[in-house]
Amino acid sequence: MDTEITDKGARSVPTLASIAERVGVSVNTVSRALRAPHTVRPELRQRINAAMEELNYVPNRLAGGLSGTRSDIVGVVVTSLYYSEFASIIDTLQSALLERDLQVMLANTRYNADQELKLVRSILSWRPAAIAIIGVDHPPKVVELLKASAIPIIEMWDTDGEVIDTAVGFDHTRVGAAQADHLIAAGYRRIAFIGSVRENDRRAQKRLSGLEIAAAAAGLPEVVKHTAQQGGSPALGERLAFELIEGHPEIDAIACNSDVVAFGALRALKTLGKRVPDDIGVIAFGDNEAAGCVTPPLTTVRPDRERIGKLTAEAILARINGAEPCTTIVEWELVARESTHKKNA
Amino acid sequence: MDTEITDKGARSVPTLASIAERVGVSVNTVSRALRAPHTVRPELRQRINAAMEELNYVPNRLAGGLSGTRSDIVGVVVTSLYYSEFASIIDTLQSALLERDLQVMLANTRYNADQELKLVRSILSWRPAAIAIIGVDHPPKVVELLKASAIPIIEMWDTDGEVIDTAVGFDHTRVGAAQADHLIAAGYRRIAFIGSVRENDRRAQKRLSGLEIAAAAAGLPEVVKHTAQQGGSPALGERLAFELIEGHPEIDAIACNSDVVAFGALRALKTLGKRVPDDIGVIAFGDNEAAGCVTPPLTTVRPDRERIGKLTAEAILARINGAEPCTTIVEWELVARESTHKKNA
DNA sequence: GATCGTTGCGTTACCGTTAACTTTGTGCCA
DNA sequence: TGGCACAAAGTTAACGGTAACGCAACGATC
Numbered sequence: 001m002d003t004e005i006t007d008k009g010a011r012s013v014p015t016l017a018s019i020a021e022r023v024g025v026s027v028n029t030v031s032r033a034l035r036a037p038h039t040v041r042p043e044l045r046q047r048i049n050a051a052m053e054e055l056n057y058v059p060n061r062l063a064g065g066l067s068g069t070r071s072d073i074v075g076v077v078v079t080s081l082y083y084s085e086f087a088s089i090i091d092t093l094q095s096a097l098l099e100r101d102l103q104v105m106l107a108n109t110r111y112n113a114d115q116e117l118k119l120v121r122s123i124l125s126w127r128p129a130a131i132a133i134i135g136v137d138h139p140p141k142v143v144e145l146l147k148a149s150a151i152p153i154i155e156m157w158d159t160d161g162e163v164i165d166t167a168v169g170f171d172h173t174r175v176g177a178a179q180a181d182h183l184i185a186a187g188y189r190r191i192a193f194i195g196s197v198r199e200n201d202r203r204a205q206k207r208l209s210g211l212e213i214a215a216a217a218a219g220l221p222e223v224v225k226h227t228a229q230q231g232g233s234p235a236l237g238e239r240l241a242f243e244l245i246e247g248h249p250e251i252d253a254i255a256c257n258s259d260v261v262a263f264g265a266l267r268a269l270k271t272l273g274k275r276v277p278d279d280i281g282v283i284a285f286g287d288n289e290a291a292g293c294v295t296p297p298l299t300t301v302r303p304d305r306e307r308i309g310k311l312t313a314e315a316i317l318a319r320i321n322g323a324e325p326c327t328t329i330v331e332w333e334l335v336a337r338e339s340t341h342k343k344n345a
Numbered sequence: 346m347d348t349e350i351t352d353k354g355a356r357s358v359p360t361l362a363s364i365a366e367r368v369g370v371s372v373n374t375v376s377r378a379l380r381a382p383h384t385v386r387p388e389l390r391q392r393i394n395a396a397m398e399e400l401n402y403v404p405n406r407l408a409g410g411l412s413g414t415r416s417d418i419v420g421v422v423v424t425s426l427y428y429s430e431f432a433s434i435i436d437t438l439q440s441a442l443l444e445r446d447l448q449v450m451l452a453n454t455r456y457n458a459d460q461e462l463k464l465v466r467s468i469l470s471w472r473p474a475a476i477a478i479i480g481v482d483h484p485p486k487v488v489e490l491l492k493a494s495a496i497p498i499i500e501m502w503d504t505d506g507e508v509i510d511t512a513v514g515f516d517h518t519r520v521g522a523a524q525a526d527h528l529i530a531a532g533y534r535r536i537a538f539i540g541s542v543r544e545n546d547r548r549a550q551k552r553l554s555g556l557e558i559a560a561a562a563a564g565l566p567e568v569v570k571h572t573a574q575q576g577g578s579p580a581l582g583e584r585l586a587f588e589l590i591e592g593h594p595e596i597d598a599i600a601c602n603s604d605v606v607a608f609g610a611l612r613a614l615k616t617l618g619k620r621v622p623d624d625i626g627v628i629a630f631g632d633n634e635a636a637g638c639v640t641p642p643l644t645t646v647r648p649d650r651e652r653i654g655k656l657t658a659e660a661i662l663a664r665i666n667g668a669e670p671c672t673t674i675v676e677w678e679l680v681a682r683e684s685t686h687k688k689n690a
Numbered sequence: 691g692a693t694c695g696t697t698g699c700g701t702t703a704c705c706g707t708t709a710a711c712t713t714t715g716t717g718c719c720a
Numbered sequence: 721t722g723g724c725a726c727a728a729a730g731t732t733a734a735c736g737g738t739a740a741c742g743c744a745a746c747g748a749t750c
Contacts, residue, residue: 013472013495015706026730031707041728056493061470062416063706065407066735076451081436083429083634091426094453098460103467106421106451108439115443122448125406127358148401150358234638263638289428290635293579293608360736371700376738386698408736411705 014055022051034059065127074316075123077107077116077133079201082231083260084288086134089156092309093132100317102129111198113139124149130316136161137202152319154312157303158203159327166319167327168311172203175301176210178334179255179283182299184218187342188253188281191215192224194240194265195257196232204257207285211255223255224248232257237264245272253281253340259288262298266339281340296338303332359400367396379404410472419661420468422452422461422478424546427576428605429633431479434501437654438477445662447474456543458484469494475661481506482547497664499657502648503548504672511664512672513656517548520646521555523679524600524628527644529563531685533598533626536560537569539585539610540602541577549602552630556600569593577602582609590617598626598685604633607643611684626685641683648677 020027025044033040033048040048051057065071074097078086094104105126107119120142123131130152136159138146146153146164153165160171183191193211197204212223226244228236237256241264244251256262262284266276274280276296284291287302308330319325365372370389378385378393385393396402410416419442423431439449450471452464465487468476475497481504483491491498491509498510505516528536538556542549557568571589573581582601586609589596601607607629611621619625621641629636632647653675664670 017706027707028709028731029729031709032729035708039728044728056490058466058469058490058494060411060472060706062407062410062472063735064708066405066411066737067706067708068735069708071407073450081432081439083432084427087426087428087432090451091453094426094451095455098464101467103471104451105418106435106439106449108436110440119443121403122446124403126448127405127407145401145403149403234634260634263635267638288635289579289605290608290633290639293612294635294638295640362736372737373701373739374699376736377699380738384698389698405736408705409738411707412736412738413705414738 013060014057015060018055019048019051019057022055023047071127071129072102073105073126073128074102075105075107075120075126075128075131075133077109077119077123077131079109079111079134080231081108083258085258085286086157086305088305089309089312092306093313096310096313097316102316109200111200113200116200117142117145120145129320130154132156132312132316134158135202136163136167137200138164152316152325154315154319156308156312158206159329160206161202163325163327166315166325168308168315168330169328170303170330170332172206173210173213175285175332176207176212176255177214178210179207179285179301180211180214180218180220182334182336183253183255183281183283183340184215184220186253186277186281186340188340189220190224190248190250190252191220191255192226192244192248192251192253193255193257194226194237194244195228195261196230196236197227197257198229198231207257224251227257232261234260234264234267237261238268239264241265241268242272245269245274251280253283256282256284259284259286259291259298259300262300262339263288263290263294266294266296266298277339277342281342283340287335291335292337296341299337299340300335301332302335304330358405359402360405361402363400364393364396364402367400368392416472416474417447418450418471418473419447420450420452420465420471420473420476420478422454422464422468422476424454424456424479425576426453430603430631431502431650433650434654434657437651438658441655441658442661447661454545456545458545461545462487462490465490474665475499477501477657477661479503480547481508481512482545483509497661497670499660499664501653501657503551504674505551506547508670508672511660511670513653513660513675514673515648515675515677517551518555518558520630520677521552521557521600522559523555524552524630524646525556525559525563525565527679527681528598528600528626528628528685529560529565531598531622531626532687533685534565535569535593535595535597536565536600537571537589537593537596537598538600538602539571539582539589540573540606541575541581542572542602543574543576552602569596572602577606579605579609579612582606583613584609586610586613587617590614590619596625598628601627601629604629604631604636604643604645607645607684608633608635608639611639611641611643622684622687626687628685632680636680637682641686644682644685645680646677647680649675 016027016030019030033045109116132154134157136155155167157169159167159169284300291298291300361372361375364375378390454461477499479502481500500512502514504512504514629645636643636645
């Protein structure tokens, strides 16, 4: 008897049992005081709460999740964390989920398909209540796993493709088309495209594709493409713009895959003595916080990230509560600023 | 006997037992095939792996974590996700942890102390292997909880204060002082400070404090402060700059709490006909990706976020493996650009 | 050929919590 | 006063793994 050291006094993490022992009730009563307080006598409830406070008790959700039915985790899989591309989606999403006591488990694939599989598997191993993931284009095995998991899957950002369950986003092909249309309406004719277009960045590919189709439909010469596999940055934009103009001096408009690339392109054009917007128009995508603050202010497409984050949270909650899957299109806006406002058009 | 429906054929999530049953071995053997493959006969291991693949088996880490000793979760608590303030820290941190199969559980306090307590509690309830958190200034209850948790706590970004366990960052007071010194050396005398300085943003307060002390030490008139509680943005910077110049036309230098605020301030100054850097110098903090692309290019302080993320990951792994707590100072750099390069100094 | 260490697998006992039942106590009404 | 509903607590059995231990089969050793 005395050889069995329970060691309750040691600096071990307190459990329900510690509380129960101290208060002199059963483990289940303590559990109930947490989950269904009204089923426990007020006086007793108070004593239990006091003991929890005193021992700095924090429930063990590993055990709770294993035993119960809920897991309270929402997996969020993004393709990038750099710059503000998806940060504000995560921000609103996380904050909305927090109100329902759902925890975000984050994974960043960095546009790597193998990584995506590994990360999705890893997140699934936590038995999340739902998963929100960027894009609708995933490796077959990822789709298989997500489908087999039988939990709500919300695909964000892109809606153009085979949706697994529910999607919240927009059609990136149309964004590219709108960019082309805007440039054409502004009087530009020789359109080029620069930026980071990674192998697994289907959204960038779709925008480019939309741009090309719209340009071709308007009878314009073929879009000159100059892209890179590395991540977008001002430095990349600067280099690509230099090389582009060197090889294609006839270009009079540049569509950039992202604002940060456009920032660098603007710098390169200034160095080259090209006037924006009169000699060359520049349009981009993303609505970076600085887009309106560069010289000249940058025409860009503003996706409503806050709204996507918020609607994704709502979709997750709805699906958890049994609502049907659906696809929600979130509007974007082409913000016309000076960089495409040709005076002599 | 036949009344007991085990229902193994139903679309339920497969467990070790499902695999074991299908292969005809014990549960533990399947578990071993995962954790210690060399202890299982190759032929059998293959059959087990095949069954797992076929059934899309994903281990349940809730169970694993409850039973085993490790949890493989690292909690990451940031104060903001907007813009790129902490995104690249999270990016490098997450990516480095991934190599050791550690999952990031993310929480964003939005500079709200109550939220911080709630979030820390929530993260602790997942029994993480470690917690990385922004800042060294936390509410007493948060500190108590973190200390009581007996896991490695890495405080990031700021090192100036009472460190709970291990810290990776820098002293923000010195940043403010360096900003003042730079402005003074560049020939400015009437320094103002604008930006978002939230009640719980001790780092911003420290930078401001450093600026004031250094200005006073140089015999300059008192720093004019014009701050706001809302989050930093170009729009905020624009408004604050307008109001500042209206009330204090004598100002010849503005230190901004963040680059995005400076972007707006530059725009306001241009509107007001003030020339930067000749009439007014502008310096900021953060090294936003666009800082070098605005007009004029913005002088700012560049914290090494990638390095902080990487060193934090290393500190976490080291502490988990029993290394002693320590504080690591990560160097920052004052990037002098045109916005403080007064020609007639 | 008895002994022994090794390999390869099965048994069993938890981990901390929840959920379904069971038990006990209490007030109310017929 | 018996019966019954209901509230408040306890009992017990999972949940899906892991880890310590047990044990048979096997080859190597003396």
